[in-house]
Amino acid sequence: MTSKALRFYEEHGLLPAAKRTASGYRDYPDETINRLDLIRRGRAAGLALAQIREILLLRDAGRAPCTHVRDLLAGQLADLDAQIADLVALRTTVAGYHAAAAAADPEACDADRICSYL
Amino acid sequence: MTSKALRFYEEHGLLPAAKRTASGYRDYPDETINRLDLIRRGRAAGLALAQIREILLLRDAGRAPCTHVRDLLAGQLADLDAQIADLVALRTTVAGYHAAAAAADPEACDADRICSYL
DNA sequence: CGTTGACCTCCACTGTAGGGGAAGGCGTTC
């Protein structure tokens, strides 16, 4: 968590504009630590900052974000399942190519095709 | 395959600078179609353009790229395995959060923590 | 008083694979 990140979060609405000291330094209230912790946990769960911001805005509006979080997590699970399925399918394809390439004879390679095993 | 993509490939060394007609139009030789097909196949295997360029450069140098392709594919397999493992681990974490959130009581939520299920 | 370190703003850049659109030239057709 660098100060650059704090400014970035502030710019993107995850942190409210902090009060300033007389000399212009940001003076964060204690609750900022809770917000940063939520951001950290959300990022660790693979949520985008925009989604984490939604949670914070709900809480700021005085509403419990529980059901929204549940929906976000459900969507995240679906996204992860889709990504995993895509990667597993790609892995199968690549594993096939790799097996062919490992058993291959470079002399049998057709130069026009540039590479016969891909 | 748009003309934008062709220019991009040319800029990044995957296609040689095409000859031009008298009026400056690019005039691609027939073999370009083979290069584009390799690029397409390589992309479909998840290879980066930089890796596909290596294959093309080997072939252009008159050498069979077979063993290099085999190594690239092995690396790609390892990358995919690592990515899949990361996503599966993340999925496990998120599934746990989601189950907790689905069974949760919004009243039990600690506002200071912003969201108790994340 | 000087020096270091931390903070401020603003701008640009990172990586990936192109896409969008302006301004201008070309070539074919009606």
Place this chain on the structure above:
DNA sequence: GAACGCCTTCCCCTACAGTGGAGGTCAACG
């Protein structure tokens, strides 16, 4: 000969989550 469409170059924009650096100010320590 005018219109339409494709080609050219050039520059900026996209997503994502920040990072790096320049130039300037400030607080604390010795």
